[in-house]
Amino acid sequence: MAGSEPTRRGPSAGRFAYEGLDRVMHEKARLGVLTSLIAHPRGLAFADLKRLCGLTDGNLSRHLQVLAEAGLVEILKGYDHNRPQTVCRITEDGRRRFVEYLGVLEQVVRDAAAAAGRPAASARSGFADDPAPA
Incomplete structure (x- = not known):
């Protein structure tokens, strides 16, 4: 029937729905921003974050705005030495939510x-065919 939800039966119903993959985080640039910030708990200067993530000023600004509106970053x-400086930092809620997101992402893998x-x-390393180190 059009517009009706499919019937779910059995233990595997919705098994691969991955509801924990938050759309705000599940975007390449924002994933990079959050990974950079979780690795630097005291925060990063805008210029450093831009360099680490390979983004332009405008692109990084827009992604930070989305993450800030979601409460993930501040x-x-x-x-700094009389020069304007913007520092970005992951929030406690952002840290908690990102770690939960990573758990779901690990399950996907x-x-x-x-x-x-x-x-x-092999799935964990991502390099199943690589020879073992000597």
Whole structure:
């Protein structure tokens, strides 16, 4: 029937829905921004964050705006040696939500590796065919 929700039956109903993949975080540039900020808990200057993520000023500004509106990052304006400086920092809620998001992302990788017939350890490293280090 048009407009009706499909009937879900059995233990695997919705198994691959991955509801924890937050659309705000699940975007390449924002994923890079959050990863950079979680690795630098005291925050990063705008210029450093821009360099780490390979973004333009305008692009980074827009992504930071989206992340700030979602409560994931805070943007602090101030001065460093009498020069204006913007520092970006992940919030406590942002840290918690990002770690939860990473857990869901890890499950996606495990599920995909299992479906492809790869062992879990190979899925974790992402390099199943690489030789072991000597």
